[in-house]
Amino acid sequence: MVALENGHQQPLLEARHVSFGYSEQALLYDVSLAASSGEMIALLGPNGAGKTTLLRLLSGVLRPQRGDVLLQGRAVHTWGRREVARRVAVVPQDLQMPFAFTVEHMVNMGRTPFQSTFFASSTKEDETIVQEAMETAGIGDLAQRVFNELSGGERQRVMIAMALAQQPSVLLLDEPTAHLDIRYQIETLELVQRLHQQRGVTVIAAIHDLNLAARYFPRLLLFQRGIVADGSPAEVLAPALLKKVYGVAVQVGIMRGSVHLSVLPPGEEPRDPQKEVNSRIHVIAGGGSGEVLMRALADEGYAFSAGALNVGDSDHTLALRLADEVVTEQPYAPISEASLQRVRRALQRVALLILCPVPIGPGNLALVQEAVVAAQSGIPVLLLEAPESQESVCVSPTPGDEHSPSWAARDYTGGQGAMLLEELKRLGAVTLPTVQDVLEWLRQHLAGEVFTDAADSAAL
Numbered sequence: 001m002v003a004l005e006n007g008h009q010q011p012l013l014e015a016r017h018v019s020f021g022y023s024e025q026a027l028l029y030d031v032s033l034a035a036s037s038g039e040m041i042a043l044l045g046p047n048g049a050g051k052t053t054l055l056r057l058l059s060g061v062l063r064p065q066r067g068d069v070l071l072q073g074r075a076v077h078t079w080g081r082r083e084v085a086r087r088v089a090v091v092p093q094d095l096q097m098p099f100a101f102t103v104e105h106m107v108n109m110g111r112t113p114f115q116s117t118f119f120a121s122s123t124k125e126d127e128t129i130v131q132e133a134m135e136t137a138g139i140g141d142l143a144q145r146v147f148n149e150l151s152g153g154e155r156q157r158v159m160i161a162m163a164l165a166q167q168p169s170v171l172l173l174d175e176p177t178a179h180l181d182i183r184y185q186i187e188t189l190e191l192v193q194r195l196h197q198q199r200g201v202t203v204i205a206a207i208h209d210l211n212l213a214a215r216y217f218p219r220l221l222l223f224q225r226g227i228v229a230d231g232s233p234a235e236v237l238a239p240a241l242l243k244k245v246y247g248v249a250v251q252v253g254i255m256r257g258s259v260h261l262s263v264l265p266p267g268e269e270p271r272d273p274q275k276e277v278n279s280r281i282h283v284i285a286g287g288g289s290g291e292v293l294m295r296a297l298a299d300e301g302y303a304f305s306a307g308a309l310n311v312g313d314s315d316h317t318l319a320l321r322l323a324d325e326v327v328t329e330q331p332y333a334p335i336s337e338a339s340l341q342r343v344r345r346a347l348q349r350v351a352l353l354i355l356c357p358v359p360i361g362p363g364n365l366a367l368v369q370e371a372v373v374a375a376q377s378g379i380p381v382l383l384l385e386a387p388e389s390q391e392s393v394c395v396s397p398t399p400g401d402e403h404s405p406s407w408a409a410r411d412y413t414g415g416q417g418a419m420l421l422e423e424l425k426r427l428g429a430v431t432l433p434t435v436q437d438v439l440e441w442l443r444q445h446l447a448g449e450v451f452t453d454a455a456d457s458a459a460l
């Protein structure tokens, strides 16, 4: 970090409230992260989570639709491409060259940002740096081979050598071990670690292998269209969190004789019903309508489940962080039967359902129907009326009723949604205008009735 006059430290590379989509729909939503000089950060997350996209935003190849990416405190798009390339090197997942370039030629290209023109000949210093980069990446014997004819693993090491020739202060790696056998996986990460330790290079690497991430990276970012967790391996590699994000159960332990965490499939271990999540509250939200409520519930220490929520919805990213259980639906897809069944199972266990002021469309109408079924079976339902996070909820208030947008105004189903909401009210659903009112309701009702009965609690 660079010390500023006001005593604060300036991150070397920073994303501030970055949102981005390849189409009009947001792929990444409100991503903020700061990488200090000399940090080594692994970016974890399932396929399609947006890791490559985030790396491309951080390198300035893509420009955020909202928010900023700052390099040394200055918006990265205001630096020239060559200026960025002198500081930030990117190792992509793969590279196909249009010509039969040799490996040496390719690594030489890493010096381009330092040469006066693209066709300028290399200086003695450039040649030394290129040779060093090839030696460090262990590709000296491939120097005269044609890049496109190399194996995936050999190409990966050439791309790392190209990045080294850039002598960057930030190295962004996109799955640097994807094509490598175990020996080269380890050698590559040892190399990256040496660069970090000896030259103070800041490293951010998207990586799929959770064990290698835990072994080599002191800071892990769990990513799913937004940052779900950011911390040490012990903080981020929590089985419950990994299950929510990857959708599979894992065991996390410490390898015998090693201080490093390891992540393994659970094997045939029988499920312990006592360890099943028993969230007492279920939240139906979406489009940011549950943001304030979920934060408030988590702050107050209430365990809750949420969903179904689409991957990429800001409420989904937040729920992955805060809820005990999240029913996840594919991006932009209507709620599927499989998700509905999971919601149904969650609703059979809960003692309370809270419906946030989510716009109701054909894609999520079935969720409101499930809420009606829950109310019919005697589960108390709260209808949260007013959005408190004005920015994140796109709701047009009913004319003349600006302070309390009606449910009807959020119904995009030609009246079916509004009818179900009326049915909910008829069944006794309580309408509450604000999250504060919900918390007050919980204090009054949960303390005295719903949550203190131990026998009832065990049965839920």
Ligand SMILES: Nc1ncnc2c1ncn2[C@@H]1O[C@H](COP(=O)(O)OP(=O)(O)OP(=O)(O)O)[C@@H](O)[C@H]1O
Pocket: 022, 027, 045, 046, 047, 048, 049, 050, 051, 052, 053, 054, 206
């Ligand atoms: N140029 C593009 N145009 C349109 N959509 C894209 C583009 N690049 C990526 N996407 C989509 O954006 C989503 C995120 O892709 P991205 O490559 O960032 O994910 P990732 O986390 O790196 O995935 P993986 O682990 O599979 O490499 C995917 O659904 C992908 O299909």
